[in-house]
Amino acid sequence: MSNRFLRVIVFSAGFASLGVELAASRLLAPFFGASLLIWANLIGVILIYLSVGYWLGGKWADRDPRAQTLLLILAGAGLAVGVLPFVAAPLLALAIPALAQFNAELGLVSFLGVVVLFAVPVTLLGCVPPFALRLAARDVKTVGATGGGLYALSTIGSILGVYLTVFWLIPTIGTRLTFMVFALVLLGVALAGFLLARRALPALILAAFVFFTAGFALVQRGASVKPLPNVIYETESPYNFIQVVDENHLRLLTVNEGQAYQSVYYPNAILLGGYWDLFLTTPFLTDAAPPRSLLVVGLAAGTVSKQFAQVFPAIQIDGIEIDPAIVRVGRELFAMNEPNLNVWIDDGRAALHKTDKRYDVIVVDAYRQPYIPFHLATVEYYQELRAHLTERGVVAINAARTPHDARLVEALASTLKQVFPTVLLLDYPNDTNTLILAAQNEIALSDYQARLAQIQTEPLASVAAIARANVRVFDGDGMLLTDDKSAVENLIHSIIFDATLLAGENK
Structure with missing residues (x-):
């Protein structure tokens, strides 16, 4: 086998290895999310498998230094990559009831089972560079240059795999077909190698596998990644796995692991x-007059913006949403077409750096429950929010809790308290959501309740009554979150773990 074709093999293996890792994150995200913990585990096990592959490939090459063996390794990796998303499907299906029921054992089995499935393809891909080096190194005097060149090609292939996966493959054809593309590349290169070596039988077998893989990919195109009842739309973007559910004309938007609904739409409601609904009462924390301006950080498909536009028709609304695919879903399936709504496609913090506008109300609902982008929950971020408030301005933040654990709410409220003199908590009855309200002036709880009591017109009167009965002053002492030190994900993991233990004790 020529050194030129060895370079093609090494390049293709590097291309697939990082591409598979990124595709793996999207395979897991609809079920387990895309938190730092998931990424750490995924990157860690991929590195372990690659390390084993490097060691095994070197040993294997010394024992059986034949080009045919290297081609079989590449073909085996291709087959394993191709079947991986489909073999993983039953294990991923276990995660849905596990997460819904806080069943840690079942959820852990599901996650670890899927991660273990990556052992075969990634380990085999790790075998390729040292094996290729063993075949290419014909003179000990140039082995350093030969090895450096091969590993450089592998890295360049990995770079291409990263950018092609993120910016084209996953957004265009989806996660499962992305795995199939990598499988076809590896199988195709192995097939070409056998044809060049004039090995008819292996070439014929591989050609059959290539044909089968390509055909199966075409058949599976459009199949649901995460089947749910009443799903009417499903897509993947560089940011999220997105599903829309329709239950008797009630539209629900869910992303990734789907443990919460990001938007709700019911025509004429x-x-x-x-x-x-409670967000509608937040302007009255500081003033009885209708609000003139609203900023929604985490617009999603426009639930909050639509409600404000309906109740306060003269209000001007800016909405920040990082995912353009969600904005498109909002416009096409959630009637997010209010004339007074201006949409910014941007990060919820970076966008603030680009404007000096001030708002009567700032709603922050960018938290993909149960996880929170840490940079949207720190003292420094809340200082930026305060700088964008009018004199009567109010910040309202949605936070999740369990029936027995409000540590996340307390951490966010304590962090807000470092910036705002008034911090109130507003629980929605029989739910696991709390709104945290903050004002830049001292506001008495009784004054807010009095303004709510004066609201007599529907639909605002009924929700004002709920808010008046469930609002309280925050007087806790939770964890402080800063840009430099934010343990918010560890806190959330602890809450989930404790909820799991409590659910197990109550069975």
């Missing part, structure tokens, strides 16, 4: 019977 203003109040939706959830925590979103």
Whole structure:
């Protein structure tokens, strides 16, 4: 086998290895999310498998230094990559009831089972560079240059795999077909190697596998990644796995692991019977007059913006949403077409750096429950929010809790308290959501309740009554979150773990 073709093999293996890792994150995200913990585990096990592959490949090459063996390794990796998302499907299906029921054992089995499935393809891909080096190194005097060149090609292939996966493959054809593309590349290179070596039988077998893989990919195109009842739309973006559910004309938007609904839409309805309704009462914390301006950080498909536009028709609304695919879903499936709504496609913090506008109300609902982008929950971020408030301005933040654990709410409220003199908590009854309200002036709880009591017109009067009965002053002492030190994900993991233990004790 020529050194030129060895370079093609090494390049293709590098291309697939990082591409498979990124595709693996999207395979897991609809079920387990995309938190730092998931990424750490995924990157860690991939590195372990590659390390084993490097060691095994070197040993294997010394014992059986034949080009045919290297081609079989590459073909085996291709087959394993191709079947991986489909073999993983039953294990991933276990995660849905596990997460819904706080079943840690079942959820852990599901996650570890899927991660273990990556052992075969990634380890085999790790075998390729040392094996290729053993075949290419014909003179000990140039082995350093030969090895450096091969590993450089492998790295360049990995770079291409990263960018092609993130910016084209996953957004265009989805996660499962992305795995199939990598499988076809590896099988195709192995097939070409056998044809060049004039090995008819292996070439014929591989050609059959290539044909089968390509055909199976075409058949599976459009199949649901995470089947749920009543799903009417499903897509993947560089940021999220997105699903829309329709239950008797009630539209629900869910992303990634789907443990919460990011948006709700019911035609001709203003109040939706959830925590979103309570946001409508937040302007009255500081003033009885209708608000003139609203900023929504985490617009999603426009539930909050639509409610404000319906109740306060003269209000001007800016909405920040990082994922353009979600904005498109909002416009096409959630009637997010209010004339007074201006949408910014941007990060919820970076966008603030680009404007000096001030708002009567800032709603922050960018938290993909149960996880929170840490940079949207720190003292420094809350200082930036305060700088964008009018004199009467109010910040309202949605936070999740369990029936027995409000540590996340307390951490966010304590962090807000470092910036705002008034911090109130507003629970939605029989729910696990709390709104945290903050004002830049001292506001008495009784004054807020009095303004709510004066609201007599529907639909605002009914939700004002709920808010008046469930609002309280925050007087706790939770964890302080800063840009330099934010343990918010560890806190959330602890809450989930404790909830799991409590659920197990109550069975």
